[in-house]
Structures are given as C-alpha cells and as structure tokens.
Amino acid sequence: MPAIIQSALHPAGPQAASISHLWWLMFWTCSVVYVVVIGALLVAIRRRRDEGGSTDERSLTRSVAAATGVTVVILFGLLFASVATGRAVASLGSAEGLVIDVTGNQWWWDVTYENPTPSLQVKTANELHIPVGRQVRIQLKSNDVIHSFWVPNLHGKMDLIPGRQTAIWLQADTPGVYRGQCAEYCGLQHANMALTVIAEASDDFERWLVAQRQPAPPPASPEQQRGLEVVERGPCAMCHTVVGTSAGGRTAPDLTHIATRSTIAAGTAPNTRGYLAGWITDPQHMKPGAKMPSTGLSADELQAVLAYLETLK
Amino acid sequence: MTRWLALLLVAMLPLAACERESRRYRELPAASSRASSTRVSDLVPGQPASSDLVLSPYQENAYGIAEGKRLYSAFNCNGCHAMGGGGIGPALMDSKWIYGSTPDQIYSTISQGRPDGMPSFGPRVPSQQIWQLVAYVQSLSVQVPRDAESGRNDDMNARQPELRLDRLPPRNTGHR
Numbered sequence: 001m002p003a004i005i006q007s008a009l010h011p012a013g014p015q016a017a018s019i020s021h022l023w024w025l026m027f028w029t030c031s032v033v034y035v036v037v038i039g040a041l042l043v044a045i046r047r048r049r050d051e052g053g054s055t056d057e058r059s060l061t062r063s064v065a066a067a068t069g070v071t072v073v074i075l076f077g078l079l080f081a082s083v084a085t086g087r088a089v090a091s092l093g094s095a096e097g098l099v100i101d102v103t104g105n106q107w108w109w110d111v112t113y114e115n116p117t118p119s120l121q122v123k124t125a126n127e128l129h130i131p132v133g134r135q136v137r138i139q140l141k142s143n144d145v146i147h148s149f150w151v152p153n154l155h156g157k158m159d160l161i162p163g164r165q166t167a168i169w170l171q172a173d174t175p176g177v178y179r180g181q182c183a184e185y186c187g188l189q190h191a192n193m194a195l196t197v198i199a200e201a202s203d204d205f206e207r208w209l210v211a212q213r214q215p216a217p218p219p220a221s222p223e224q225q226r227g228l229e230v231v232e233r234g235p236c237a238m239c240h241t242v243v244g245t246s247a248g249g250r251t252a253p254d255l256t257h258i259a260t261r262s263t264i265a266a267g268t269a270p271n272t273r274g275y276l277a278g279w280i281t282d283p284q285h286m287k288p289g290a291k292m293p294s295t296g297l298s299a300d301e302l303q304a305v306l307a308y309l310e311t312l313k
Numbered sequence: 314m315t316r317w318l319a320l321l322l323v324a325m326l327p328l329a330a331c332e333r334e335s336r337r338y339r340e341l342p343a344a345s346s347r348a349s350s351t352r353v354s355d356l357v358p359g360q361p362a363s364s365d366l367v368l369s370p371y372q373e374n375a376y377g378i379a380e381g382k383r384l385y386s387a388f389n390c391n392g393c394h395a396m397g398g399g400g401i402g403p404a405l406m407d408s409k410w411i412y413g414s415t416p417d418q419i420y421s422t423i424s425q426g427r428p429d430g431m432p433s434f435g436p437r438v439p440s441q442q443i444w445q446l447v448a449y450v451q452s453l454s455v456q457v458p459r460d461a462e463s464g465r466n467d468d469m470n471a472r473q474p475e476l477r478l479d480r481l482p483p484r485n486t487g488h489r
Binding site: 144233234235237238239249251282284288290291293294295296 | 388
C-alpha cells in the first residue's frame with residue numbers, strides 16, 4: 001500500500017486544487033505585504049529625526065492614502081478570489097454521482113454505500129473506497145455529537161450534525177490513499193477518529209464493491225469454527241455485525257470484511273494480528289474512553305476469535 | 314496582608330469542586346461474584362440470611378449512568394421495557410420490583426435472566442457494562458443521587474429526563 005498522505009497542499013481533486021490555489025495566492029500576497037511592511041518599519045526605525053527633515057504633511061498624507069488604497073485593493077482581490085473558490089468548490093454535483101452515507105460516532109465512522117436494493121448495500125467502517133474521476137456524494141449524519149468530515153487532499157470540512165443530514169461532493173482525480181479525520185472536537189478520543197480514503201480506478205472499485213457484498217465465508221478450520229461460536233454467543237455480537245452469521249449488533253463497526261481494512265479502531269493502530277489481539281483484550285489501554293469494553297475472553301477464545309477474524313476478507 | 318491571603322483562599326474555593334467524580338474506563342474488580350447467590354425474595358427457608366448490600370460501582374457516577382443509558386438503547390432493552398414505562402416487559406420507572414430493587418438483585422436479573430421473557434445477558438455483556446445498566450435502571454426511579462442523574466435525553470422522548478422524575482420508594486411485589 002502506498003504511503004498515506006494527509007495534506008491540503010497536495011490536492012488530489014478539483015475542489016482541493018482550487019482550495020490550494022487560494023491558499024498559495026493568500027500565502028504569496030501576505031508574504032509580499034509582510035516583507036514590504038517590515039521593510040518600511042526598518043527604514044522608519046533607522047532614519048534619524050534630523051535626516052532629510054521632511055515633515056511635509058502633504059507627502060505624508062499621500063503615502064498613507066496610497067498604502068490605504070493598496071490595502072483595500074488587496075483585500076478586495078482576496079475577497080473575490082475567496083468567493084470564486086467558494087463557487088468552484090460548490091459547483092460539483094450530478095445525478096449519476098455515487099452516494100455514500102457516512103455516520104459519525106464516538107469515535108469511528110460508519111460507512112454505507114447506498115443502493116435501492118438493500119442486499120446490494122455495502123457497510124464498512126473507517127474506510128472509504130471511491131472511484132477515480134467520478135463524482136461522489138457523501139451524506140453525513142451523526143449518532144451522538146457534532147463531528148466534522150475532513151479529507152484535506154480532497155475537500156474542505158463539513159460538519160456532521162445530530163438530527164440532520166449534511167452533504168458534501170467529492171471527486172478524486174489522482175489514485176491514492178488519503179487520510180481524513182474528524183475536525184470538530186467530539187470528546188476524549190477525537191484525535192483517534194481517522195478514516196482512510198482509497199481512490200482507485202473504476203474497475204478496482206467495482207471489484208471491491210462486489211467483494212464487500214459477499215457474506216462472511218464459513219469457517220474452514222475447527223479453530224475458526226470455535227472463533228465464530230465465540231463471536232456469535234459471546235460479547236462481540238452485542239455490538240458488531242458479521243453478515244452471514246447471527247452476529248447483528250449495530251452500535252459498533254461492521255466486521256464482515258474487517259481483514260481487508262488497513263487499520264483498527266478508526267486509524268488508531270494497524271490491522272495486524274498482534275494489534276487486534278491487544279485491542280480485543282484491553283481496548284481501554286489503546287484508546288481510553290472508547291466505547292468498546294474489555295471483553296474478558298480467555299486466551300483460547302481470543303486466539304480462536306483472531307483466527308476467525310483473519311478469514312473475514 | 315491577611316486580607317489578601319483570605320481573598321486568595323476564597324478564590325481557591327472553587328477548586329474544591331474539581332474532581333467531583335472520575336471516569337473509570339477499565340473494568341472494575343468484579344463485584345459480581347456475590348450476585349450469583351443473590352436472593353430475589355424475602356421468603357427464605359430457615360434463618361434469615363444476613364443481608365449486606367452490594368452497591369453498584371457506578372451508582373454515584375454520572376458517567377457510568379450515562380453509559381448505562383446509551384447501552385439501554387444499544388442493547389435493545391427499550392425493545393421490551395420501552396423508555397422505562399414498560400411494554401412487553403415490566404415498567405422500570407415505577408416503584409414495583411418483581412425480583413428486587415437492590416443493585417445486586419438488578420445485576421442478577423440482567424445477568425441470569427428471569428422467567429417469562431427476560432433473556433440472560435451474562436455471557437454476552439461484560440460485567441462492567443451490566444453494572445452501568447444497573448446504575449441506569451436505578452436512576453429511572455431515582456435510586457441514585459440527584460447530581461449523578463442524567464439531565465437530558467439524547468433523542469425525542471415522551472418522558473422527562475431522569476433528573477426530573479420522581480423518586481419512588483421501591484416496593485417488592487413479586488409479581489407484575
């Protein structure tokens with residue numbers, strides 16, 4: 001997997017590009033203004049009172065008026081640039097766009113790929129796959145407090161407000177893996193509420209979507225079978241869903257294809273067997289305050305669950 | 314000088330209110346071991362056993378009660394007990410208690426299940442979360458301190474938040 005980047009200065013889509021143009025325009029304008037103002041200040045400091053001796057009121061008025069004029073022109077220029085960027089950013093939107101529901105929770109992202117046929121809907125968590133070059137409508141909701149959806153490489157921020165739906169259009173032109181995160185303080189683990197956006201070629205995306213629609217494969221070994229039993233009859237199923245089994249909790253991330261995801265606990269740790277074991281054993285050590293409790297599984301049960309979860313590709 | 318010192322002391326008084334309670338995220342030492350021998354009726358054969366009260370670790374903890382409130386919906390308690398008024402299952406916000414009102418009795422009711430419909434959640438819900446649910450169930454009839462009660466509901470709700478409910482002295486009825 002390529003290195004994950006998170007930067008508004010490396011735009012991967014048209015909107016982020018116009019935002020970064022505006023940023024660079026403001027940066028260079030302000031840099032020039034800064035240099036000029038500091039230069040003028042240094043000249044004023046170094047000049048002696050008796051030197052030149054020009055206390056001509058008129059020339060003073062002229063220079064102040066000129067500076068005021070330049071300031072007004074620059075500010076209006078930035079205002080126009082800002083309005084133009086705002087319009088460019090909001091210009092996306094088409095009926096053929098892909099619709100994805102993203103729901104904010106303390107502290108993870110619930111992702112649903114909408115489809116009029118319920119069996120074709122796809123649920124995942126903390127990971128967003130989008131096809132390159134296609135417009136995507138992200139519909140944002142929140143289950144608890146205000147969050148904010150922010151993938152700097154693709155767009156600006158959009159808040160998730162409890163009790164209402166907001167929406168944001170995205171388009172990625174460059175394939176890649178982009179990191180996003182919650183940008184509105186939402187509680188203790190706000191900093192560990194990240195999501196990964198994977199922009200990939202249309203074919204790859206369709207293949208991924210088809211794979212995600214499959215239910216969990218049946219366990220192949222006795223250990224995996226035991227793992228499935230623990231998941232179904234133990235504490236996991238109270239909150240998590242594994243499609244194709246009786247585990248159907250809806251308050252925590254869907255685990256049907258957890259082995260395909262690159263991170264666990266909303267970007268807190270990489271998705272390896274070791275981290276997963278640590279997370280299941282003592283979530284409050286890795287992410288204090290997270291809503292997942294210590295499950296108190298025995299060592300055998302833990303190994304069986306891990307063996308089973310690794311098959312959920 | 315003494316006046317300033319006195320003023321400083323008065324100014325520091327608000328600090329006394331800090332750390333009113335702490336949030337405990339880790340599992341507590343299981344106080345639940347005794348819950349297995351919990352009695353649910355006053356009727357006992359032989360000598361009446363000593364009744365030392367097992368307190369819920371979250372009884373006076375606003376965070377624990379709030380977590381219980383979240384889990385109450387997350388685990389679908391409201392599917393049968395509604396938002397406390399009862400439906401398929403008995404009401405939880407009235408004064409009647411079929412299987413006892415003390416924290417350990419509520420714990421074993423959730424953990425072991427009860428006849429005619431209450432499933433046993435013991436193997437599924439970690440004891441920490443059962444205790445949080447116990448604290449919330451107690452808060453529905455205001456058996457917990459007022460300052461730990463929840464002051465608002467997260468969703469639209471026909472009933473007042475727990476803080477505004479009436480405190481109802483528990484009565485053991487043994488039936489609905």
